[in-house]
Amino acid sequence: MKKLIIGTRGSILALWQAEYIQKRLENELNILSELKIVKTKGDKILDVPLTKIGGKGLFTKELEELLLDGSIDLAVHSLKDVPVDFVDGLGLACITKREDVRDCFLSQNFSKIDSLPNGARIGTTSLRRSMQIKAFRPDLDTQSLRGNVQTRLKRLQNNDFDAIILAKAGVNRLGIDIEQVKYITPLPIEMMIPAMGQGALGIEMRKDNQMFVTLQKLNDEPTNICCNAERTFVKILEGGCQVPIGINAEILNDKILLNAIIGLPDGTKILKDKIEGQIHKAEELAEILAHRFVQKNAKELLVQAERMVFE
Structure with a gap:
C-alpha cells in the first residue's frame, strides 16, 4: 500500500495535529503516511483581522484544492475552521475525540478577567470571544491578535497585551505552562460559549478515495454527535x-x-x-x-x- 499524503498547515499546532493523526494511522490502522505542508490564505495575511479577508474557507481552501487534484489524500483541520458546506466531492471521513472544549485566559500579571484593570488590552482573533468579553466587561479593549500560538504568546510576553484568549485545546496540545505564562485560566462555558467544533479535529478527504471508509475507524462517536449538532446550528x-x-x-x-x-x-x-x-x-x-x-x-x-x- 502506498503512503498516504497528509496535507497540513505549517504552524507548530497544525503540525502537532497532523502528526497525531499520522501516529494513529500507523498504530491503529497500520497505514503509513507523510506530511505535506501547505500555506493557506489565513497563514499568509497576518496584518488584517480574519473577518476582513474572507471568512469561510480561510484556512481550508488551498488544502481542499490539493485534495481535489489528488496531490494529497487527506487534510487535518481544527474542526472549528471547517466551513459547514463542503466542496462537491469532499467530506469529513471522521471527527476525532475532542480535547478540552473551553476557551482559556492567559496573562502575565492578572489571574482572571475580573482582575483586569479598566481599559485593559485583550488580544483575540475571534469576534465570538470579543462579543462575550465585552458583554461581561464593556470597559475592556479587545484587539485583533493574528499569527500562530507562539507569535501570540510572544506578544503577550512583550506586554503588547494585558491578556490573550486561546483555545484550551491548543494550550494543552502544545504543553503551554506557567513557565511560559504565569496565569492560565480556563473559562467556564457559562461565561464563554465556544465555537462550533472547538477542540476537535476533522479529517477531510475525497469521498471517492478508497481509504475514506477505512479512516472512519478513527471517528469518536460522542464527539461526532456533538460537533454535527453544532455545525447544523451554524448552517x-x-x-x-x-x-x-x-x-x-x-x-x-x-x-x-x-x-x-x-x-x-x-x-x-x-x-x-x-x-x-x-x-x-x-x-x-x-x-x-x-x-x-x-x-x-x-x-x-x-x-x-x-x-x-x-x-
Whole structure:
C-alpha cells in the first residue's frame, strides 16, 4: 500500500495535529503516511483581522484544492475552521475525540478577567470571544491578535497585551505552562460559549478515495454527535467560521445539552438560549434551537455584526 499524503498547515499546532493523526494511522490502522505542508490564505495575511479577508474557507481552501487534484489524500483541520458546506466531492471521513472544549485566559500579571484593570488590552482573533468579553466587561479593549500560538504568546510576553484568549485545546496540545505564562485560566462555558467544533479535529478527504471508509475507524462517536449538532446550528443561521456565534453541545447524563449565543462584536446586543433532549435527536434539537434564534431576528443581527466589522 502506498503512503498516504497528509496535507497540513505549517504552524507548530497544525503540525502537532497532523502528526497525531499520522501516529494513529500507523498504530491503529497500520497505514503509513507523510506530511505535506501547505500555506493557506489565513497563514499568509497576518496584518488584517480574519473577518476582513474572507471568512469561510480561510484556512481550508488551498488544502481542499490539493485534495481535489489528488496531490494529497487527506487534510487535518481544527474542526472549528471547517466551513459547514463542503466542496462537491469532499467530506469529513471522521471527527476525532475532542480535547478540552473551553476557551482559556492567559496573562502575565492578572489571574482572571475580573482582575483586569479598566481599559485593559485583550488580544483575540475571534469576534465570538470579543462579543462575550465585552458583554461581561464593556470597559475592556479587545484587539485583533493574528499569527500562530507562539507569535501570540510572544506578544503577550512583550506586554503588547494585558491578556490573550486561546483555545484550551491548543494550550494543552502544545504543553503551554506557567513557565511560559504565569496565569492560565480556563473559562467556564457559562461565561464563554465556544465555537462550533472547538477542540476537535476533522479529517477531510475525497469521498471517492478508497481509504475514506477505512479512516472512519478513527471517528469518536460522542464527539461526532456533538460537533454535527453544532455545525447544523451554524448552517441554519448561515454563519461562517468568523461571525460572532458560540455553540456548544455536551452529553451529560444520557442527555445532550446545547448552549448558544449570538450578538454584536461590541457585546451591546446578545441573544442566548439553550436546549436539552435525547442524544439521538441531537441534530433535530440543534435545528429547533436555531429556528428559535431565527424567530428572534438572529440573521439580521449577524448582518449587523458583519456591517460593524467592515465599517
